[in-house]
Amino acid sequence: MMLTINNLQARVGDKAILRGINLSVKAGEVHAIMGPNGSGKSTLASVLTGREDYEVTGGDVTFNGKDLLSLSAEDRAREGIFLAFQYPVEIPGVSTVNFMKTALNQIREYRGEQALDAVAFLARMKEKMKLVEIDQSLLSRSLNEGFSGGEKKRNEIFQMAMLEPKLAILDETDSGLDIDALRIVATGVNKLRTPQNATIVVTHYQRLLDYIVPDFVHVLYQGRIVKSGGRDLALQLEEKGYDWIKAEAAAV
Amino acid sequence: MNTQEAIELPDSKTESYRFTPIARELARLFDLTTTAESTAPIEYQPHLLPLTGVHNLVFINGKLTEGKSLPWVKVSDDVHTENGLDAFAKLNYSQQEETVSISIPQGTAPGVLCIYYVLTGKANVIAHPRIALSAGPDTEWLILEKAISLANSPTFLNRQCTVSLAPYARLSWVQIQSDRADSFQVNNTEFRVAEKAKFNSYTLSTSGAMIRNNLSVRIVGSEAEAHLFGLYALSGKTHVDNHTVADHEQPNALSNELYKGILADQSKAVFNGKIFVRQLAQKTNAFQSNRNIILSDAATIHTKPQLEIWADDVKCSHGCTAGQLDDEAMFYLRSRGISEGKAKSLLLHAFATEVFESLSHQGIRSVVDEILEGRLNTIA
Numbered sequence: 001m002m003l004t005i006n007n008l009q010a011r012v013g014d015k016a017i018l019r020g021i022n023l024s025v026k027a028g029e030v031h032a033i034m035g036p037n038g039s040g041k042s043t044l045a046s047v048l049t050g051r052e053d054y055e056v057t058g059g060d061v062t063f064n065g066k067d068l069l070s071l072s073a074e075d076r077a078r079e080g081i082f083l084a085f086q087y088p089v090e091i092p093g094v095s096t097v098n099f100m101k102t103a104l105n106q107i108r109e110y111r112g113e114q115a116l117d118a119v120a121f122l123a124r125m126k127e128k129m130k131l132v133e134i135d136q137s138l139l140s141r142s143l144n145e146g147f148s149g150g151e152k153k154r155n156e157i158f159q160m161a162m163l164e165p166k167l168a169i170l171d172e173t174d175s176g177l178d179i180d181a182l183r184i185v186a187t188g189v190n191k192l193r194t195p196q197n198a199t200i201v202v203t204h205y206q207r208l209l210d211y212i213v214p215d216f217v218h219v220l221y222q223g224r225i226v227k228s229g230g231r232d233l234a235l236q237l238e239e240k241g242y243d244w245i246k247a248e249a250a251a252v
Numbered sequence: 253m254n255t256q257e258a259i260e261l262p263d264s265k266t267e268s269y270r271f272t273p274i275a276r277e278l279a280r281l282f283d284l285t286t287t288a289e290s291t292a293p294i295e296y297q298p299h300l301l302p303l304t305g306v307h308n309l310v311f312i313n314g315k316l317t318e319g320k321s322l323p324w325v326k327v328s329d330d331v332h333t334e335n336g337l338d339a340f341a342k343l344n345y346s347q348q349e350e351t352v353s354i355s356i357p358q359g360t361a362p363g364v365l366c367i368y369y370v371l372t373g374k375a376n377v378i379a380h381p382r383i384a385l386s387a388g389p390d391t392e393w394l395i396l397e398k399a400i401s402l403a404n405s406p407t408f409l410n411r412q413c414t415v416s417l418a419p420y421a422r423l424s425w426v427q428i429q430s431d432r433a434d435s436f437q438v439n440n441t442e443f444r445v446a447e448k449a450k451f452n453s454y455t456l457s458t459s460g461a462m463i464r465n466n467l468s469v470r471i472v473g474s475e476a477e478a479h480l481f482g483l484y485a486l487s488g489k490t491h492v493d494n495h496t497v498a499d500h501e502q503p504n505a506l507s508n509e510l511y512k513g514i515l516a517d518q519s520k521a522v523f524n525g526k527i528f529v530r531q532l533a534q535k536t537n538a539f540q541s542n543r544n545i546i547l548s549d550a551a552t553i554h555t556k557p558q559l560e561i562w563a564d565d566v567k568c569s570h571g572c573t574a575g576q577l578d579d580e581a582m583f584y585l586r587s588r589g590i591s592e593g594k595a596k597s598l599l600l601h602a603f604a605t606e607v608f609e610s611l612s613h614q615g616i617r618s619v620v621d622e623i624l625e626g627r628l629n630t631i632a
């Protein structure tokens with residue numbers, strides 16, 4: 001098992017947000033997480049990637065045999081976890097290029113690998129730029145500053161391509177993308193798939209899942225996974241909404 | 253040289269020194285009524301900045317030692333006759349008869365002059381250098397100043413500078429304040445900027461015990477331009493006080509001031525920016541901004557803009573901020589595998605570089621960048 005989440009609970013202040021999440025992800029799999037606004041999807045992504053605003057109050061998470069929750073945010077990334085943010089941050093004065101060079105080399109150092117030289121880095125960048133069809137000029141600008149919503153999302157996937165994570169969590173990467181961009185980004189994500197890595201896709205819409213076809217679909221509601229199924233669960237949700245799931249959850 | 257009577261330095265009851273008790277510190281550590289004797293020759297060359305193709309002036313304990321032979325440098329005895337000098341200026345005159353005059357005549361090719369103040373000796377190491385510089389019409393020069401303490405006791409540099417820019421002169425003035433942790437400085441600098449002249453000032457402070465910079469720019473000609481940039485990145489107990497004045501006496505001129513600060517540990521900074529727009533100075537543009545990142549609960553900043561405007565057709569703005577590093581940005585960087593320390597230094601760098609963006613001289617720029625880089629890597 002690559003990722004095992006066992007009864008994970010987390011809160012902000014005295015507000016409980018995650019209230020016992022269980023989820024297992026194997027290498028090679030794609031899991032979709034859906035659920036109404038405010039149900040805790042982004043919080044789950046934040047807790048998995050080590051954001052300190054959330055206090056873990058119970059449960060544990062194992063990632064490739066390691067106790068994930070005991071690692072710092074940077075060490076989780078170095079172990080191979082990547083989050084494509086729902087709302088990427090703008091950072092004036094830091095270019096994507098410089099940022100990626102620093103990140104990549106710190107990750108390589110952690111793994112006991114040589115730093116990439118300028119030529120190798122550039123070659124890798126060129127290759128990955130092509131994959132998500134992102135323009136060089138965008139990457140030499142300040143990170144996300146003044147980027148359109150779609151450009152920010154594309155930049156997230158570019159970064160994912162650069163860092164080649166073992167587990168990628170895509171938090172509503174489809175929101176803000178036009179139809180063509182959605183296809184390009186989704187195709188890019190598919191090209192990055194290997195039997196050794198896994199993807200968790202957080203989304204509200206079936207259209208992304210038409211491209212990135214999930215092996216499992218989970219519904220998160222009020223901090224718990226209340227229903228899991230195959231890809232047809234997403235189609236069902238598209239058709240019927242969440243009311244029936246909420247009713248089922250209330251009945252338990 | 254001895255003074256007849258001790259000069260009273262401004263203590264914390266003086267409003268403009270309220271947050272900077274330098275008089276008290278100096279009284280504790282120095283005897284201000286005497287000056288260090290000139291000492292045996294000292295090996296200062298290895299401490300100069302690695303720059304080529306520049307002219308050097310080196311003062312040792314306030315006396316010019318290297319650069320006397322430059323054609324436009326003159327050393328003259330000078331007794332102060334002006335009234336209304338501030339106490340540190342009076343002290344400087346009382347202890348130092350030499351004024352070093354530098355006049356760069358019209359037609360001189362563009363160049364760079366580095367001025368070093370070497371402080372050396374065993375005890376009571378004080379220097380009172382005094383410079384009067386004039387940049388001739390249409391000249392284009394860059395002046396860099398740096399203090400180098402090579403003493404085994406605390407040092408005090410009390411330097412006075414008056415600078416005038418003739419019409420159409422372009423002058424950049426760079427102060428690098430990165431001396432030892434037991435070094436004290438008072439820098440009184442007055443610039444007079446004539447018609448259509450363009451002036452840039454860059455003050456980089458990274459270390460020292462206590463530094464007070466009084467930097468004033470008088471716009472005495474129309475359509476002049478003055479840009480005042482400052483960056484202080486401090487740790488330990490370093491205390492840096494920047495008091496600046498942009499005084500618009502003539503119309504259609506621009507002053508633009510940007511001072512940024514990064515404060516760690518128990519460091520302290522004071523920023524006081526005055527803008528005067530006199531009645532004659534219509535169509536003035538005067539902007540000022542002071543922004544600070546506070547990295548520690550024990551660090552403090554006192555920042556205060558002061559605007560006095562007598563003309564009616566002017567554009568003025570000012571603003572000051574003090575905050576912490578952006579949490580969201582920190583997490584974003586760390587979530588990509590960048591260590592906390594490196595993420596901090598990336599963000600601090602991004603914050604700081606703006607200050608030196610317009611410093612176009614390659615060699616000086618890389619010297620500044622290197623000092624800054626080193627500072628930000630250790631502060632984070």
Ligand SMILES: Nc1ncnc2c1ncn2[C@@H]1O[C@H](COP(=O)(O)OP(=O)(O)OP(=O)(O)O)[C@@H](O)[C@H]1O
Pocket residue numbers: 012015017035036037038039040041042043044053086
């Ligand atoms: N830092 C925080 N402080 C306070 N409340 C928070 C914080 N983070 C999340 N919450 C709350 O926790 C709940 C879950 O938020 P979260 O962002 O995880 O939802 P989501 O499922 O991603 O929703 P959406 O579909 O709208 O993106 C919400 O009620 C939200 O307001």
Ligand SMILES: [Mg+2]
Pocket residue numbers: 041042043086171
């Ligand atoms: Mg969300």
